[in-house]
Amino acid sequence: MSLVLKMHDFDLNIKNLSKIEGHATLKIKVRKDKVENVKLIVEENRRFFEEGIIGKNYQTIPQTVSRICGTCSVAHLTCASEAIERALKVDISRQTLVMRKLSLMGMNLRDHAMHLYFFVLPDILGKESVLDFNKEEHHFLREGFEMKAAGNLLTKLVGGRAIHPMFAQVGHFSKVPESSKIKETIEKLKKAREKCFDIMDIMESYESNFRRKTNYIAIADDNYTFLTGRIFDSKGWSVSEENVGNYLKEIVIPYSQGIGYELKNKEFLTGAIARMNINSNSLHQETRKDIRKYLRIFPTHDIYKNNLAQAIENLHCIDSSIEILESEEFKEEKKPDIKISESEGVGVVEAPRGLLYNRFKIDKNGRILKSKIVTPTAQNQIRMENDIRQLVEDNLDKSEEQIRILVEELIRSYDPCMTCASRFLKLKWI
């Protein structure tokens, strides 16, 4: 980080932002009390996934796009499977759907826990890193690991492992959960449940004065599943998964030659805060019962509350998966028949950081002809940069060090994923 100070005429550069997923650098230029530009530069080396899957057989696609991002691999894999199944008109069983919901919830739990305990908590406690926690704070580290472990176990139970789960296939899972492991998973989830409340308290009191109204979008269904339902915005407008692409516009960010997204020609926000703003009524009833005081906070325009939203979702994921695991009888099933045809399909799921959109065109031999992948961080890009710009302008009376801290906290509240962003944002190459 370097700061060159003149009276409200400065450059703020933060190289290699830490405690976010992936590599990024931030550059802000202020001249005469005006923010001339904000560049959040994704430093991840692009790996050309959209180009790379062209010509590949549809069956290999979910496991390939899973490698777009380690931490949210389950979302990429599930979204691609859904898109291909829609294209090829594959009917998946109820059990497969249930297992997908479980694996997504396991991932959310693991990923949110990493973000909350390892990335955000150091900001709140004024520490450089989770490794600097003192004796009194050390229990947070333990709880973070415990929460992550519960999510890990849940995804492993269903998919075989937490990162790039190999049992998840187009149309089905190649294995059913073992009953002995189900018991163990339920126990771990129940233990993790007890730990959910302290972190919620902390995230409730973590807030900022910064507000910018925006539109939010999220998939909403009656059970807050991260998988099924229509896509709603905060004004009540809704659209099907298949058609949401018609409203998402790729736009060039003028000062950075980048690509971001607008919904109906306006900036918007996706992620845990959007899901909670739109669909908190559908949280698991046990969750709702225990968090009434936090529910009143939503809808909110305080982006710091994205952290509280994630903490609440963790409890919801635990309650929902315990209920499913206690009631579901998993049995071996026949694979669905898949007939290859020239076709096109869309998949949309809620990744931990928001809406993930896949669209594939398949040729008559089952090979990918065209692909489109829109990640949550790309969708939030415009909103995030506009926020940083406004935040800096609002705080020009503060020291540069204070501004740096505020900006970093804001970025971390968004929980951006640069590993995802780099594949699809041209923005980084400034």
Added chain:
Amino acid sequence: MKKLKIGIFAFTSDEGCIMQILESLNSTFEELKDYLDIRHFRLLIPKKEMQKMDVAFIEGAISTKKDLELLKKIRENSKKIVAIGSCAINGVPSNMRNSFDEKTKSKIKSFLEKFEHFDTVEPIEKYIEVDEKINGCPISEENFIICLKKYIDEFGVKNA
């Protein structure tokens, strides 16, 4: 007390192996923390000047000049280098562009030039000596811990 000085780095990759490392610590961190001095791990610790390490764990393949410079610096500063995951070991799957057809290659060419990407994405062994490899995409949690414990023993950390 003597500690094993380690660094964890990611190059061109999806950080999936790094995630597995973080997962492997869920149940082992309490037991291992007193033996470890984690010097570099961007995911958790802000960047600082390169320090001396006993073991550096490296994920990802090498695709830019910047990657290569950092890789060499790590080699100079670490007694052992462990390549983790198939991206680091053989480039796959981060090297997809190596096998693109000419048409696609020419489409991405100006982009690659602008950001000093090399013509091909390569495993780390092409550029530096590697002491050990942990295979997998991703590596397994267990194999990482086995390897870590081995170095804790090898560097005489527990007996110190």
